[in-house]
Amino acid sequence: MTDFSVIGKPIAMIDAAGKTTGAGKYTDDLSVPGMLVGRILHSPYPHARIKRIDTSRAEKLEGVVAVAIGKDAPNTYGILPVGHDEHALALDKVRYVGDNVACVAAVDEATADRALELIDVEYEVLPAYFDPEESMKAETDLIHDNKPHNLEKDYHHVFGDPDKGFAEADCVAEARFVAGEVTHAAMEPHSTLASFEIDSQTGKPGRLIVWSSTQVPYYLQHKLSLVLDVPMAQIRVIKPLVGGGFGGKSEVIPLEIIAAIAARKARAPVKITYTREEVFWAHRGRPRTLIDLKTGVKRDGSITAVKARVMQDGGAYCSYGVVTILYSGALLGALYDIPNIQYDGYRVLTNKPACGAMRGHGTVNVRFAFESQLDELAARINLDPAEIRRRNLLKAPCVTVNGLRVQSYGLPECIEKTIERSGWRDRKGKLGKGRGLGIACSHYVSGAANSIIRSDMPHSTVNIKIDRDGGVVVYTGASEIGQGSDTMTAQIAAETLGCSLGRIRIVAADTDLTPIDIGSYSSRVTFMAGNATLRAAVEVKKQIASAAARKMGCTADDLVFRDDLVVRKKLAGESHAATLVSAAVPSEASVSERVEGQILRGSLQQKRKDEGPKDSMSFEEAVVAAIDFHGTLTGTGSYAPPAEARGGKHKGGGVGPSPAYSYSAQVAEVSVDEGTGEVTVHKVWAAHDCGRALNPVSVEGQIIGSVWMGMGQALTEEMVWKDGMLMNPGLLEYRSPSSVESPEVEPIIVESIDPEGPFGAKECSEGSLAATIPAIANAIFDAVGVRMHESPFTPERVLAALRAKKNAKPINLTDGVDPTNPARFREHGGSLWFKGKGPERHALDPSRLAAPLEAGGDD
Amino acid sequence: MSLPQFNLLRPRILEDALSLLAKHAGESPASTRVVAGGTDLIPSMRQKLFEPEYVVDVHHLAGLKEIRQTARGVEIGALASLTAIEQSALLRRRYPVLSEAAATVASPLLRNMGTIGGNICLDTRCLWYNQSPTWRKGCGFCIKKDGDLCHVAPGGTTCWAAFSGDTPPALLCLEAEVEIASASGTRRIPLSELYTGDGVAYRKLRPDELLTRVFLPESSADYRGVYRKLRVRGSIDYPLAGVAVVMKGSDGHIADARLAITAVNPAPLLVKGVSELLTGKAMDESLAAAAGDLAAKIARPLTTSALTPEYRREMIRVFAKRAVLAAAEN
Numbered sequence A: 001m002t003d004f005s006v007i008g009k010p011i012a013m014i015d016a017a018g019k020t021t022g023a024g025k026y027t028d029d030l031s032v033p034g035m036l037v038g039r040i041l042h043s044p045y046p047h048a049r050i051k052r053i054d055t056s057r058a059e060k061l062e063g064v065v066a067v068a069i070g071k072d073a074p075n076t077y078g079i080l081p082v083g084h085d086e087h088a089l090a091l092d093k094v095r096y097v098g099d100n101v102a103c104v105a106a107v108d109e110a111t112a113d114r115a116l117e118l119i120d121v122e123y124e125v126l127p128a129y130f131d132p133e134e135s136m137k138a139e140t141d142l143i144h145d146n147k148p149h150n151l152e153k154d155y156h157h158v159f160g161d162p163d164k165g166f167a168e169a170d171c172v173a174e175a176r177f178v179a180g181e182v183t184h185a186a187m188e189p190h191s192t193l194a195s196f197e198i199d200s201q202t203g204k205p206g207r208l209i210v211w212s213s214t215q216v217p218y219y220l221q222h223k224l225s226l227v228l229d230v231p232m233a234q235i236r237v238i239k240p241l242v243g244g245g246f247g248g249k250s251e252v253i254p255l256e257i258i259a260a261i262a263a264r265k266a267r268a269p270v271k272i273t274y275t276r277e278e279v280f281w282a283h284r285g286r287p288r289t290l291i292d293l294k295t296g297v298k299r300d301g302s303i304t305a306v307k308a309r310v311m312q313d314g315g316a317y318c319s320y321g322v323v324t325i326l327y328s329g330a331l332l333g334a335l336y337d338i339p340n341i342q343y344d345g346y347r348v349l350t351n352k353p354a355c356g357a358m359r360g361h362g363t364v365n366v367r368f369a370f371e372s373q374l375d376e377l378a379a380r381i382n383l384d385p386a387e388i389r390r391r392n393l394l395k396a397p398c399v400t401v402n403g404l405r406v407q408s409y410g411l412p413e414c415i416e417k418t419i420e421r422s423g424w425r426d427r428k429g430k431l432g433k434g435r436g437l438g439i440a441c442s443h444y445v446s447g448a449a450n451s452i453i454r455s456d457m458p459h460s461t462v463n464i465k466i467d468r469d470g471g472v473v474v475y476t477g478a479s480e481i482g483q484g485s486d487t488m489t490a491q492i493a494a495e496t497l498g499c500s501l502g503r504i505r506i507v508a509a510d511t512d513l514t515p516i517d518i519g520s521y522s523s524r525v526t527f528m529a530g531n532a533t534l535r536a537a538v539e540v541k542k543q544i545a546s547a548a549a550r551k552m553g554c555t556a557d558d559l560v561f562r563d564d565l566v567v568r569k570k571l572a573g574e575s576h577a578a579t580l581v582s583a584a585v586p587s588e589a590s591v592s593e594r595v596e597g598q599i600l601r602g603s604l605q606q607k608r609k610d611e612g613p614k615d616s617m618s619f620e621e622a623v624v625a626a627i628d629f630h631g632t633l634t635g636t637g638s639y640a641p642p643a644e645a646r647g648g649k650h651k652g653g654g655v656g657p658s659p660a661y662s663y664s665a666q667v668a669e670v671s672v673d674e675g676t677g678e679v680t681v682h683k684v685w686a687a688h689d690c691g692r693a694l695n696p697v698s699v700e701g702q703i704i705g706s707v708w709m710g711m712g713q714a715l716t717e718e719m720v721w722k723d724g725m726l727m728n729p730g731l732l733e734y735r736s737p738s739s740v741e742s743p744e745v746e747p748i749i750v751e752s753i754d755p756e757g758p759f760g761a762k763e764c765s766e767g768s769l770a771a772t773i774p775a776i777a778n779a780i781f782d783a784v785g786v787r788m789h790e791s792p793f794t795p796e797r798v799l800a801a802l803r804a805k806k807n808a809k810p811i812n813l814t815d816g817v818d819p820t821n822p823a824r825f826r827e828h829g830g831s832l833w834f835k836g837k838g839p840e841r842h843a844l845d846p847s848r849l850a851a852p853l854e855a856g857g858d859d
Numbered sequence B: 001m002s003l004p005q006f007n008l009l010r011p012r013i014l015e016d017a018l019s020l021l022a023k024h025a026g027e028s029p030a031s032t033r034v035v036a037g038g039t040d041l042i043p044s045m046r047q048k049l050f051e052p053e054y055v056v057d058v059h060h061l062a063g064l065k066e067i068r069q070t071a072r073g074v075e076i077g078a079l080a081s082l083t084a085i086e087q088s089a090l091l092r093r094r095y096p097v098l099s100e101a102a103a104t105v106a107s108p109l110l111r112n113m114g115t116i117g118g119n120i121c122l123d124t125r126c127l128w129y130n131q132s133p134t135w136r137k138g139c140g141f142c143i144k145k146d147g148d149l150c151h152v153a154p155g156g157t158t159c160w161a162a163f164s165g166d167t168p169p170a171l172l173c174l175e176a177e178v179e180i181a182s183a184s185g186t187r188r189i190p191l192s193e194l195y196t197g198d199g200v201a202y203r204k205l206r207p208d209e210l211l212t213r214v215f216l217p218e219s220s221a222d223y224r225g226v227y228r229k230l231r232v233r234g235s236i237d238y239p240l241a242g243v244a245v246v247m248k249g250s251d252g253h254i255a256d257a258r259l260a261i262t263a264v265n266p267a268p269l270l271v272k273g274v275s276e277l278l279t280g281k282a283m284d285e286s287l288a289a290a291a292g293d294l295a296a297k298i299a300r301p302l303t304t305s306a307l308t309p310e311y312r313r314e315m316i317r318v319f320a321k322r323a324v325l326a327a328a329e330n
């Protein structure tokens, strides 16, 4: 049935006005009486032992209330149970430039800043590791003592028989790809306000209340409890509005715990808001990745085997790293039908800020390599790039060779629609000099089937309460972070209950009020919290239906809930009578109407009694009837992924499985200036299978956002390092695209109606991103015939590739690394060709050892 | 990042501004700083690159915002906003290269605040310098601020921070002059003499001096003009290389031409020999390429900015060639 009254319609986000007028409150907008400002002292060294910290001078400064250091909360934590390797404030060692050393709580920011300069720290600088391939050779001075060779984790998976697969192939491609490091660059910098309540009975410091810009209040509550040694019940985490996360707020970020430590020590509320530079240090973005990829195809284009060796430059802490390196392998499956897969993944520690989860977690860089290589193979066997993708479609429903269950599969339609809308068949290869089209596909999970915390608890639980006022309150732990979680919840509740959206109130992401939800990441909210909302609504609806049926003298099954009416089916079927609807209840219930409703109700009920059973009741009347019977209506729904969706039993098999996968196909049209190497993206056609579009504008927004973010990674965004110093820790030098170079994006919604998703919905916020990068790379090839194997495709890299192709006078544009065949890793990417001697540090510091000393740019 | 503490002085008339400057700049050279639009100075103060005791806000001084035609050319007040320069009908008609260059600065919001005087006096930039104190400390303080080493030109004793303003190359092509005022009087110098070529003391301006006016001579009016800017994004970004060209033609020949470059040296530079190379000739590809080579020869980009120096230098060559061709076609 596609006849819905609330879902499927483009509606504005229910919190839109608050955000656009500035009335909405983000964490940094909040203040509580007596609040202090916290500022953090960061390590200036990439790797050093702390020999001594003396805070006495800082403490004496007028206006400073407390200075917290590692000893104040020495417990370790980390987002993954296997990766508890972080201290909120360093205990004995710092592991990257920017690592957290101490925190000053003072009356204002300027005082706190001045106090930071008065903290004396004596360091013993240690050799540091910046290149993952070098780091893995380390025998001494390990980043973490329990990680030999600085190897966080490695996995070696074989599915099917890859050797046999390659033997059967007619054509095999093998190459190295390098993807630069990128970060989320969310608009809102992280911010946390921590305050200990005064216990109203004893007058002693009582419960901890934390307002924080987080995607996962529950994890924050859990880690705070761990580090502060306080029971979880003594901690309340509240998430105000969040200005974007993209994964950067999907784990506990140091300031969230540091604020609480400082508040405890200062005996006063403390707020910390990161500067943009600190946001870059907190990072948790997408690691620089080296991908050695080998793919074999038969002459007809069918893939026989894939072998990938993936190495991620993970930074100094585990973070989500073990999950990232597993996703990179697991998501080789479930897009195409690949019978044989070999995967070797290495997550390596280096002395840089920790990488973590970022939109398209784990899949993006490998997808760039894979889709590029598939294009190369298509060219070699003389097959259209769109066609080779169609020759490798899955036959869903199925379970892939690596144990991923695929039920709904809209990829064929995505490919068809993008090539149709882009005019692929007529225009490909005919756009003239320097202009071209490229195609690529991608997919993503709709939530992980296995939670990172091994337990049997549901992944989402939602409570609904309806009282005599007819208002529906939905309590959900799901975190609205700008993606539309609250709107989705309201829509599902309204659709299920047959009431108008205006009746729904969302209470979300407050650990005192809302049931546990494992948060907003891995695109799980619509699928999981959405299903939980649906189930909770069905439960209350049952109570209303039985009471209404009694009143109407029919069975509950006879009733239809829609447009704030409860109608007997026969009647609803005959004519979903417009007269009746408009006469009975306005479509949006405003406050005044509700008040009127209260007053009218008594007389209405009286009238009804007089008239005997009716064929319809208003939603409110039905609710009142049910409350008269049950008391206030409540319902609980929860969701846990089904056992069949939880994946294979192999080591690491828990990551990758999802109850459903979204699919995407994109065509990009670009032009390349052959004199400068500058790439312009003119248009992207992006089809996305989201199962069902609960709110089409929201889906389109997510698709456009994904393409835009993917384009940033493809062309301009890159974290550039020199000896552990981030050269571009700000939004001026870390270049996310501006509106000027944003191409037209034509979003195309494909609905495959998933059997398990709420109303058939899957995800739409991550799956599209990964396709954009290879679509652009493939379009560059179509335009000028060079294959970029290193991202981002900055003008200097593209020009270097063009010059090499033409055998033109070689100028050393990219530090000797051919961007079409990058053999080695360059610490400083290619955006900055560093020839200086670098930071003046400790004699042992590798950066002191010889660097070429001539200045650049001479004839 | 908080601003350091300072005393804000807000004179309303030029004389007051100059006497305040004279009074406080005398105490020590670093003790005062002029702020106009603040789009360059304020971010730098947050990074503690400047910690003056007094900040003299000249933004509201009367009479320094006008753009007007005089008998000898056009006179522009130092406080004219970049938006005003970009949109001035007079400038667009008679000195189009300046409007075009102004239009490429930063973003519309920043152009509303930023002034031409500030753009001329813009601090030189370097990735190793425009950073927070923590960052600079971690890296080792450099010659330009607090230290004695250079991360860009090792072993060197001078600073190579790049002058990254967009309008000065256009102004150099127009042979602009600037008026500099202090309590002890005013002087007028060609813009080219304002810059030193050193990354630290990049301009010849005493702390008690104010740049008050810019003059565009009548002799430079009505030249065709082109400004080409290398940047990664189409908005916000400082130039990574920039080329300005002005040209006058007669019967298919070039009557006169000048070319200047920016963002690749510690000063914007007029490229010598361009006029001699082009004058009297008809434009073609190889002539344009020769002009590009001339420009690239004096470009000395280093790792002060994003993209590789080799690339930026090559782009000076390409952009100069293209700009010359475009100017000839206009």
Ligand SMILES: Cc1cc2nc3c(=O)[nH]c(=O)nc-3n(C[C@H](O)[C@H](O)[C@H](O)COP(=O)(O)OP(=O)(O)OC[C@H]3O[C@@H](n4cnc5c(N)ncnc54)[C@H](O)[C@@H]3O)c2cc1C
Pocket (backbone or CB within 6 Å): A732, B033, B034, B035, B036, B037, B038, B039, B040, B041, B042, B043, B058, B078, B079, B082, B104, B105, B106, B107, B110, B113, B114, B115, B116, B117, B118, B119, B120, B121, B122, B123, B164, B165, B166, B167, B205, B209, B210, B211, B212, B236, B237, B238, B239
């Ligand atoms: C994000 C961003 C991007 C930018 N991009 C560009 C760009 O693309 N191109 C570009 O050219 N600039 C760019 N800028 C720099 C700046 O916006 C412009 O150069 C602007 O013109 C500076 O003018 P202002 O009035 O704001 O200068 P201010 O910040 O007020 O002053 C700059 C300097 O000049 C001195 N000064 C100012 N006026 C006078 C005067 N009358 N006499 C003596 N000294 C004076 C000040 O003391 C200070 O040292 C950018 C800035 C930002 C923040």
Ligand code: SF4
Pocket (backbone or CB within 6 Å): B125, B126, B127, B128, B129, B142, B143, B144, B145, B149, B150, B151, B152, B153, B158, B159, B160, B161, B199, B304
């Ligand atoms: S060029 Fe050298 S001295 Fe000048 S700012 Fe850059 S690093 Fe410092």
